[in-house]
Amino acid sequence: MKPSSFRYAVPTTLRAAIDIRAGAEDSVILAGGQSLIPTMNFRLANPEVVIDLRKLDELNYLRVSGGMVRIGAMTRQRVVEENTEALAANPLIRETLTNVAHPAIRNRGTVGGSLAHADPSAELPTLLTTMRGVLTAQGPSGRRSIPASEFFEFIFTTSLEPDELLVEAAVPVLEPGEGWAFTEFARRHGDYAVAGVAATLRVGPDGLISHARLGACGISTVPALLTDCEDLLTGQAPTAELFAAAGRLARDAVTVSDDSATTKAYRQHVLAGLVDRTLKTAMTRVGVPR
Incomplete structure (x- = not known):
């Protein structure tokens, strides 16, 4: 057509x-x-x-400042994926991007385009939401900052006003020694994920988890923050039993119904396994120099 x-x-x-x-x-x-x-x-x-917007070079940039990786909305996904400064500041960004479709798509697709499209199955909105990132919009009255948790409102729906443009996405830098991981399950690599999970973990001197961030895609009408799982993890020793328990708890966060791709029950099963696996991977990276 x-x-x-x-x-x-x-x-x-x-x-x-x-x-x-x-x-x-x-x-x-x-x-x-x-x-x-x-x-x-x-x-x-x-x-x-x-x-x-292809001629707006002023929206094509990546820089690390103020504890954030700041990405202009017209920056190509592949450029961010291959950027060594972004990798050093927050390797979760690259790991998330490697799960986005295929390299040919990432060569053309922009960070801002993916975020403004607001597909709840997409990886970049999940990254921003999990990391408590901030998006910047600009309209006739000037610029405003929007927390990722307030930016995504529904399927393909954001809090952008009709006269605004998304101009920047900012992702927090990881703390030294903070573990990270992104995993997803799709029927074929590059397909929309049945579910995907992003996580970061910090462990204190006492050996207990001092801070956890956990989010998921494909399970609701917006990128989902798994706050109940974060609360369960915080202050606990990082054990296999704890991570499995977080996976079981995450099942309750699935709100989408059965669809042509899969059932809600199967998506819950996949999510539980992904949470467990993602936390285990993040834990192996805790304390590892970047």
């Missing part, structure tokens, strides 16, 4: 892009196009204006 007719705009500055966005009654943003183009071809989206 072919998309319906639309006006095509290619602004060369962020200010111009925002002005076009604010002046259009129905506009969409073309970043990498990996999600938007199929949606338009199937006429699930019929925008009045398509705003192509």
